[in-house]
Amino acid sequence: MESEKLTEKYQALLLEAQRQVESFVNFLADQNRNKKRKSSKTRDFKSFKFVGIWAGREEMSDSSVWVKNSRKKEWSVVNN
Numbered sequence: 001m002e003s004e005k006l007t008e009k010y011q012a013l014l015l016e017a018q019r020q021v022e023s024f025v026n027f028l029a030d031q032n033r034n035k036k037r038k039s040s041k042t043r044d045f046k047s048f049k050f051v052g053i054w055a056g057r058e059e060m061s062d063s064s065v066w067v068k069n070s071r072k073k074e075w076s077v078v079n080n
């Protein structure tokens with residue numbers, strides 16, 4: 001809706017209805033502000049508990065080799 005038409009409709013309302021419109025607009029603005037705050041609160045990846053659980057493990061120095069060897073062990077059990 002064009003802002004001019006909206007303004008005309010607003011001005012045609014009784015004073016109490018105008019107050020209700022203002023109250024509702026303020027409510028929507030608060031909701032919008034709260035959503036923006038929530039979306040801007042991103043956590044640093046390193047703050048998650050699982051980060052670093054494999055640190056210092058020799059078998060994890062080359063994770064691709066570890067996965068390959070693990071699959072060989074598991075698949076050999078299935079195939080035998």
